[in-house]
Amino acid sequence: MDIDKNNIRRLDFSLLLIFDELVRHKRTTVVADRLGLSQSAVSHALTRLRDLFDDPLFSRRPDGLTPTRRALELAPKVRELMQRAQEVVGGAAAFDPAVSDRQFRLAANDFVATSIGPLLLEKLATEAPATRLVSRFAVGQAAFEALRKHELDLAIGRFYEIPDEFETDILLQESFSVIARHRHPRLAETLDLATYLDVDHLLVSFQGRLAGVVDETLARQGLKRRVRASVPMFLTAFAAVAGSDLVATVPARLAQRFAPVFGLRVLPPPLDIDSFPVSLVRLAATKSDPGLAWLVSRVRQIADALG
Incomplete structure (x- = not known):
């Protein structure tokens, strides 16, 4: 591969560090404070970065800087280069949970957030009291893109196809339960398939669809249920089922935990529905990050405790 030595000579690692911090924090004042620089030094570095990459890189908005498309493309490459440089110079920076004030960023749906989130917050409060945890709703491709842009550290959920640049660990295998309100006029002590097909269903769909894994399972048997509505969050479904004659098929762990809160019955599905893996996904390039390894x-x- 031919190397443009002139451009390499223009490359200053301090510039890349400032670029990385600007992508993360989007304010020159914050970056200046974090790096111990003046705001004018950060602004001068940004001018040099724009010249180096022949792109504006950031546009100013009332709430801070917005990265351009080119900046978002560069961000994961620059971040990986900084990590590699750290390893070359002195190994990965140590992480001491007792004193670290790091902010961890996690993507999950409300099933994962309510199952793992409270226990994770408890661990952070005990072992890493100065750290902070930011959770956001992101699934599928949206989660992958946020990880690539280093807007997230980890994503947890159900992922069907995982690109090569990511590492994944299966945390749990999850099955399904059916929830319905007490005194539902159509449900007896047990739930048979004929009744299941004849009642109205509420579906949880992050993409706003009216069909999901249950419908695929039924279709393979030449069967169909009536899905009257879909919502994007599981706990929204619990509340809707509690106030109607709809039923919902939801993750079993979630049903066990929240059905009593909403005054709902929990019934086994009258058909075999494949369990699904709950996976943790992160960029392979972050494997050497000791703080992330700790998390x-x-x-x-x-x-493991939930398993």
Whole structure:
């Protein structure tokens, strides 16, 4: 591969560090404070970065800087380069949970957030009291893109196809239960398939669809249920089922935990529905990050306890 030595000479690692911090924090004042620089030094570095990459890189908005498309493309490459440089110079930076004030960023749906989230917060409060945890709703491709842009550290959920640049660990295998309100006029002590097909269903779909894994399972048997509505969150489904004659098929662990809170019955599905894996996903390039390794180990401990 031919190397453009002139451009390499123009490359200053301090510039890349400032670029990485600007992508993460989107404010020159914050970056200046974090790096111990003046705001004018950060602004001068940004001017040099724009010249180096022949792109504006950031546009100014009232709430801070917005990265351009080119900046978002560069961000994961620059971050990986910084990590490799750290390893070359002196190995990965140590992580001491007792004193670290790191902010961890996690993507999950509300099933994962309510199952793992409270236990993870408890561990952080005990073992890493100065750290902070930011959780956001992101699934599928949206989670992958946020990881690539280093807007997230980890994503936990159900992923069907995982690109090569990511590492994954299966944390749990999850099965399904049916929830319905007490005194549902159509349900007896047990739930048979004929009744299941004849009642109205509520589906949880992150993409706003009216069919899911249950419908695929039924279709393979030449059967169909009536899905009257879909919602994007599991706990929204619990509340809707509690106030109607709809039933919902939801993760079994979630049903066990929240059905009593919403005054709901929990019934086994009258058909075999494949269980699904709950996986932890992160960029392979972050494997050498000791802080992230620590967080992953705590998530695994929680999953083992839930398992």
